[in-house]
Amino acid sequence: xxxxxxxxxxxxxxxxxxxxxxxxxxxxxxxxxxxxxxxxxxxxxxxxxxxxxxxxxxxxxxxxxxxxxxxxxxxxxxxxxxxxxxxxxxxxxxxxxxxxxxxxxxxxxxxxxxxxxxxxxxxxxxxxxxxxxxxxxxxxxxxxxxxxxxxxxxxxxxxxxxxxxxxxxxxxxxxxxxxxxxxxxxxxxxxxxxxxxxxxxxxxxxxxxxxxxxxxxxxxxxxxxxxxxxxxxxxxxxxxxxxxxxxxxxxxxxxxxxxxxxxxxxxxxxxxxxxxxxxxxxxxx
Amino acid sequence: xxxxxxxxxxxxxxxxxxxxxxxxxxxxxxxxxxxxxxxxxxxxxxxxxxxxxxxxxxxxxxxxxxxxxxxxxxxxxxxxxxxxxxxxxxxxxxxxxxxxxxxxxxxxxxxxxxxxxxxxxxxxxxxxxxxxxxxxxxxxxxxxxxxxxxxxxxxxxxxxxxxxxxxxxxxxxxxxxxxxxxxxxxxxxxxxxxxxxxxxxxxxxxxxxxxxxxxxxxxxxxxxxxxxxxxxxxxxxxxxxxxxxxxxxxxxxxxxxxxxxxxxxxxxxxxxxxxxxxxxxxxxxxxxxxxxxxxxxxxxxxxxxxxxxxxxxxxxxxxxxxx
Numbered sequence: 001x002x003x004x005x006x007x008x009x010x011x012x013x014x015x016x017x018x019x020x021x022x023x024x025x026x027x028x029x030x031x032x033x034x035x036x037x038x039x040x041x042x043x044x045x046x047x048x049x050x051x052x053x054x055x056x057x058x059x060x061x062x063x064x065x066x067x068x069x070x071x072x073x074x075x076x077x078x079x080x081x082x083x084x085x086x087x088x089x090x091x092x093x094x095x096x097x098x099x100x101x102x103x104x105x106x107x108x109x110x111x112x113x114x115x116x117x118x119x120x121x122x123x124x125x126x127x128x129x130x131x132x133x134x135x136x137x138x139x140x141x142x143x144x145x146x147x148x149x150x151x152x153x154x155x156x157x158x159x160x161x162x163x164x165x166x167x168x169x170x171x172x173x174x175x176x177x178x179x180x181x182x183x184x185x186x187x188x189x190x191x192x193x194x195x196x197x198x199x200x201x202x203x204x205x206x207x208x209x210x211x212x213x214x215x216x217x218x219x220x221x222x223x224x225x226x227x228x229x230x231x232x233x234x235x236x237x238x239x240x241x242x243x244x245x246x247x248x249x250x251x252x253x254x255x256x257x258x259x260x261x262x263x264x265x266x267x268x269x270x271x272x273x274x275x276x277x278x279x280x281x282x283x284x285x
Numbered sequence: 286x287x288x289x290x291x292x293x294x295x296x297x298x299x300x301x302x303x304x305x306x307x308x309x310x311x312x313x314x315x316x317x318x319x320x321x322x323x324x325x326x327x328x329x330x331x332x333x334x335x336x337x338x339x340x341x342x343x344x345x346x347x348x349x350x351x352x353x354x355x356x357x358x359x360x361x362x363x364x365x366x367x368x369x370x371x372x373x374x375x376x377x378x379x380x381x382x383x384x385x386x387x388x389x390x391x392x393x394x395x396x397x398x399x400x401x402x403x404x405x406x407x408x409x410x411x412x413x414x415x416x417x418x419x420x421x422x423x424x425x426x427x428x429x430x431x432x433x434x435x436x437x438x439x440x441x442x443x444x445x446x447x448x449x450x451x452x453x454x455x456x457x458x459x460x461x462x463x464x465x466x467x468x469x470x471x472x473x474x475x476x477x478x479x480x481x482x483x484x485x486x487x488x489x490x491x492x493x494x495x496x497x498x499x500x501x502x503x504x505x506x507x508x509x510x511x512x513x514x515x516x517x518x519x520x521x522x523x524x525x526x527x528x529x530x531x532x533x534x535x536x537x538x539x540x541x542x543x544x545x546x547x548x549x550x551x552x553x554x555x556x557x558x559x560x561x562x563x564x565x566x567x568x569x570x571x572x573x574x575x576x577x578x579x580x581x582x583x584x585x586x587x588x589x590x591x592x593x594x595x596x597x598x599x600x601x602x603x604x605x606x607x608x
Binding site: 121123129131133135136137138143144163167170173 | 386
């Protein structure tokens with residue numbers, strides 16, 4: 001199945017999808033005004049989102065709740081702004097809906113609110129929960145005889161949460177080879193670098209010791225990401241999978257890259273223009 | 286009609302044993318159950334289910350947060366999900382998982398807290414649970430239920446199986462719980478039941494401590510204070526209609542629960558009572574707001590003024606002074 005997935009994937013399209021998602025992320029985040037957005041962690045996972053929504057996942061935007069379908073859970077719910085941009089670009093809802101991001105009473109709030117029709121499978125924001133819920137879904141699908149996959153995107157800071165490791169232990173113990181955990185390893189959490197705050201040491205080794213098949217890749221290399229996912233989807237070997245994606249927090253906007261202060265912040269007009277220019281976009285006055 | 290013998294068997298099994306015995310029967314018919322435990326399956330009455338329905342049973346080990354997350358995922362894929370372990374662990378260790386998955390997302394997990402209250406006796410405060418009603422009823426969308434005896438636990442199991450709402454089911458007692466119901470009756474979630482009529486005082490109660498309330502009410506009757514007993518099996522949503530019906534007739538309201546007097550059934554009742562134009566005073570009978578000394582269950586009830594005799598005396602004395 002995985003090989004077939006790769007055959008169906010158009011790498012050029014995925015690259016341009018990633019570019020589009022990045023532009024929409026900046027526009028949408030800027031649209032929230034002084035409320036700001038979690039730009040850093042949203043920008044670091046864009047290539048991962050582009051690969052998943054651009055062909056790796058077996059989904060149908062015209063029938064978002066079809067069964068079986070591949071499921072994506074944004075466990076790092078604070079990356080909502082690029083997630084919403086990816087969903088809109090994939091066709092789950094009109095691009096204009098992105099203007100509602102963080103608006104009063106909006107369905108597209110700073111942390112996702114479960115809305116299957118719009119492709120939002122879970123309400124997230126409280127970290128460390130996606131993996132456990134993903135395990136439950138994978139168990140349920142297995143009992144139904146489905147051969148779909150459940151993808152869970154976590155942050156590396158999120159791995160501080162104990163429930164992540166409770167889940168990891170269970171995923172291996174239940175032999176859930178349909179579970180694909182992705183760690184967006186941008187090495188920065190809210191208060192500083194992960195090394196300073198809570199050193200994860202060798203994260204891949206940790207997951208391997210919990211019984212996962214581990215792949216560590218450049219999380220911005222779309223070709224590599226697609227190949228890795230495709231390979232893992234074929235590997236029905238009784239082991240859960242984890243992709244450690246080495247990424248850059250704030251990727252693509254030079255003044256945000258690797259800057260802890262851009263974990264959550266607001267763009268000024270000047271910064272917005274700079275960011276858009278960097279993405280090759282013209283900003284009308 | 287339910288056979289008397291069956292009722293006695295339920296009573297021997299206790300609320301938790303009877304609950305899961307009934308669930309085992311239902312699961313054998315339907316085959317779409319998912320029962321989860323966190324390494325306390327045997328001690329929570331799930332032993333039979335585990336043996337009889339292994340393909341519908343999941344043990345997640347000593348990891349309650351993970352259990353609630355997994356339960357939520359299974360519920361999302363359409364199974365009838367019951368996650369169970371000791372009440373203190375399931376409601377407090379995993380409180381935020383309950384809030385997000387069951388409250389916020391309304392995923393219809395049935396959270397079953399076994400051995401709630403102080404039934405764990407000599408095991409001590411780490412294994413008691415008298416804060417759970419307060420916590421669970423503060424979470425929007427949750428239905429909070431606590432059956433008064435083992436037969437009612439069976440009724441709750443049946444109702445929960447058919448309910449599409451997230452629920453917290455608080456099971457007090459262990460084995461050999463006293464029988465309140467000696468014959469079949471009409472059980473509906475959210476609809477309280479008067480189990481003894483009376484005109485002067487009324488005891489609103491929940492969980493298996495109801496048996497002591499009932500005994501106390503009979504003693505009160507003998508002492509000339511005609512006392513009603515109302516089974517509030519569903520703490521949330523609260524049956525305000527039945528409360529209101531006692532507002533003008535009774536001279537004293539008593540709330541009786543095996544829970545902290547802070548935040549439990551008594552508080553829920555008082556929140557409604559405060560909105561009434563006219564209502565009598567309320568006596569809060571429950572566990573004190575403290576981590577007290579541990580001991581055998583009966584000794585602890587006595588210490589905390591929750592034996593039938595103590596309940597009777599406390600109500601009688603207040604009645605004599607105030608009314």
